[in-house]
Amino acid sequence: MSQSTLRIALVFNPEDQTWIRRTSLAVPDFWRGHGVAPMTGDVFRLGGRQFTVQGRLWEQDGEGTVLRVFVGSAHAESDSVFG
Template structure:
């Protein structure tokens, strides 16, 4: 099984981008060195929040293809306080 070298970029909503920046959450390179590319419906856990791959967008800059993953808003159950 060969590893892919396809650049994969995660696209967050503006609110989630702000949360990542303000909370200093680092986004790991989930797919680096893997043979399988992500598909719609895959779930990613980042900083205690869950994001779902809603769509995949293939882009090409004239040199190389890139796979952009459009993610759902990440709202964790831990963000809600009951009682």
């Protein structure tokens, strides 16, 4: 399987989906062009909030392979604890 045929779909919980729609955020294709797909425990930021990859589901549909990436509930920057 080549990386160019892999589609990655982020799956957010309903509360975060609503927040993304309300703030009109465009979710970038974070992993496009990377040689490694997202793994459980990876973290990314979107709109000042932090999301953690909690699980992955590989699927095959009529267009090819899809990796559904389930992310945990968002945390605002102020939620982060340092040291």
